[in-house]
Amino acid sequence: MKSTTGKLTFTVPLSFESHAIAQELVSEIHNQEKRQQVYLNSLSVYTVNNYLCCMGFETDYSESDSRNPFAVQLMNVADLIVKDIGKLECVPVLAETEVVEISPEVWEDRVGYVFVELNDSLKEAKILGFIPKARDKVVLSQLDSLEDVLVYLTELEVVESKQDEITSHIISFRQWLDGIIDSSWQKLDELLKPQQLGLAFKNELSITRGQKIDLGMHLDKISVALVMKVTSESDNEEVDILTQVYPVGEMALPEGIKLIIGDETGVGLEVVSRQDDNWIQSEFSAESGERFSITVIYGDSEVKKEFEV
Amino acid sequence: MNSDSQQRDNALNQQLIVLVEEIKQYSANDDSAIIRVKRRIALNKFVNAVVNSGRLSKQTQWSGLPNYEDYHNEALQLTFMEICNKIDEYNPQYPVMAWVNKIFHWRFIDVVNKERKKGLIMVPKGKKISPVLSLDDINKEIHRENQISQEEILSEIINKDPDKFLISQHLRGHPEANLKVILLFLLEGNKWKEISQDLGIPLTTLSSFYQRRMHKIIDYLKKYI
Numbered sequence: 001m002k003s004t005t006g007k008l009t010f011t012v013p014l015s016f017e018s019h020a021i022a023q024e025l026v027s028e029i030h031n032q033e034k035r036q037q038v039y040l041n042s043l044s045v046y047t048v049n050n051y052l053c054c055m056g057f058e059t060d061y062s063e064s065d066s067r068n069p070f071a072v073q074l075m076n077v078a079d080l081i082v083k084d085i086g087k088l089e090c091v092p093v094l095a096e097t098e099v100v101e102i103s104p105e106v107w108e109d110r111v112g113y114v115f116v117e118l119n120d121s122l123k124e125a126k127i128l129g130f131i132p133k134a135r136d137k138v139v140l141s142q143l144d145s146l147e148d149v150l151v152y153l154t155e156l157e158v159v160e161s162k163q164d165e166i167t168s169h170i171i172s173f174r175q176w177l178d179g180i181i182d183s184s185w186q187k188l189d190e191l192l193k194p195q196q197l198g199l200a201f202k203n204e205l206s207i208t209r210g211q212k213i214d215l216g217m218h219l220d221k222i223s224v225a226l227v228m229k230v231t232s233e234s235d236n237e238e239v240d241i242l243t244q245v246y247p248v249g250e251m252a253l254p255e256g257i258k259l260i261i262g263d264e265t266g267v268g269l270e271v272v273s274r275q276d277d278n279w280i281q282s283e284f285s286a287e288s289g290e291r292f293s294i295t296v297i298y299g300d301s302e303v304k305k306e307f308e309v
Numbered sequence: 310m311n312s313d314s315q316q317r318d319n320a321l322n323q324q325l326i327v328l329v330e331e332i333k334q335y336s337a338n339d340d341s342a343i344i345r346v347k348r349r350i351a352l353n354k355f356v357n358a359v360v361n362s363g364r365l366s367k368q369t370q371w372s373g374l375p376n377y378e379d380y381h382n383e384a385l386q387l388t389f390m391e392i393c394n395k396i397d398e399y400n401p402q403y404p405v406m407a408w409v410n411k412i413f414h415w416r417f418i419d420v421v422n423k424e425r426k427k428g429l430i431m432v433p434k435g436k437k438i439s440p441v442l443s444l445d446d447i448n449k450e451i452h453r454e455n456q457i458s459q460e461e462i463l464s465e466i467i468n469k470d471p472d473k474f475l476i477s478q479h480l481r482g483h484p485e486a487n488l489k490v491i492l493l494f495l496l497e498g499n500k501w502k503e504i505s506q507d508l509g510i511p512l513t514t515l516s517s518f519y520q521r522r523m524h525k526i527i528d529y530l531k532k533y534i
Binding site for chain 2: 008009010011012013014015016017019020022023026028029030031032033034035036039050053054055056065068069070071073074075094103104105106107108109118120121122123124146147150151154155157158159162
């Protein structure tokens with residue numbers, strides 16, 4: 001038994017399935033150079049797909065351009081779609097090659113380039129390594145290792161799945177206006193004292209909801225109500241948003257509570273409570289699809305909520 | 310002799326078990342990229358260790374089949390996939406290679422059945438039809454008479470450009486650098502460098518312009534095929 005440590009490699013045996021896919025793609029191509037290019041590209045993509053599936057990645061092999069008979073005719077393409085990550089170009093390399101050129105039509109829209117060595121019998125393919133960004137000429141002895149491929153793709157995969165989670169926590173005003181409101185957002189008469197109501201809200205066609213937020217530690221602990229009023233004009237993509245912070249159980253806010261509205265660029269509006277303020281507020285409008293965050297800060301503690309219009 | 314080889318098998322099994330335990334210790338769905346990477350690296354090492362063990366079955370009961378090597382390779386490839394995806398189901402009661410070879414055996418049967426359906430096993434003796442082409446084979450037996458190639462069909466449509474779509478799509482300020490011209494250049498086998506020099510437009514500008522319109526081009530050409 002050879003050593004199992006040291007540089008990682010992966011070799012895929014190629015047989016009926018891989019060659020059937022390649023033969024189908026070249027069946028109507030007569031130009032010899034093009035035939036060879038398409039055939040080798042196809043085996044190379046098959047190899048990388050096989051490797052990534054073994055390693056537990058999800059791919060969209062059949063939807064890749066490299067499987068499309070027109071795309072392969074019109075481009076020198078060997079792409080593989082890796083789900084939630086992007087397109088990986090799988091560049092075939094024949095034995096004893098030292099330098100490879102990457103074809104210009106695949107310089108963009110790729111998360112990386114994996115190099116696959118095919119032997120002359122085309123019965124076996126070995127994954128050599130990768131580079132994250134396209135280069136005109138690639139020296140094979142300087143490739144990043146297979147371990148780097150795994151690290152790089154896994155990091156992209158994890159970042160992607162975290163973003164999905166964040167998205168599911170975003171509060172959608174479109175849903176509010178459609179009457180779908182998470183029960184953690186209460187009606188104001190359930191949250192505030194009658195005297196506090198009616199200060200800013202008159203009879204308007206809008207949705208108003210509030211949520212209790214605990215801030216501060218120990219003796220400084222306070223509860224405030226974050227109140228959102230969303231007004232939508234029917235013929236407009238824009239939504240007016242009024243956001244307010246009220247004290248819960250008290251009539252006045254402590255001094256120094258910050259209300260910050262931030263958009264995707266991170267730039268935002270900031271309001272700070274002064275002594276004896278009954279509430280603080282910030283008003284703005286946002287377009288459909290726009291995302292923003294609302295942060296309430298008191299001392300060292302802060303609560304951030306993400307919204308989408 | 311016998312006990313020697315048994316000892317070697319035991320040592321091999323120990324080595325493989327260590328790798329299996331390492332894989333199982335890291336969850337495939339862990340939130341941490343580091344954990345997932347550790348699992349994948351161990352998985353990759355495990356497959357390599359299986360390949361290099363010298364204990365993969367030769368599946369000799371099928372050695373009489375024409376294209377035996379191809380059947381072997383196809384089944385082996387499926388076996389790698391399966392041991393990777395089912396590693397958490399491995400029962401350490403059995404030696405690792407016994408588990409791997411059992412899977413290999415089942416996948417071999419699958420491949421034989423599948424190819425038998427396609428009629429490949431009915432190939433007359435001595436006549437070897439190889440569905441697995443070598444580099445030299447790729448360009449053999451393509452000159453079938455009377456058959457129009459896809460290149461010819463495509464270049465005819467591109468030349469006609471029935472909706473004048475291809476000619477209308479050009480780089481800003483360069484009507485001569487349109488998709489029709491680029492496509493015809495490419496179908497004639499020109500390299501990007503040559504096309505770029507011919508049109509006097511930087512290579513990256515040109516190839517990026519082309520790449521971004523690829524799906525539109527395909528949809529357009531498909532209408533006329």
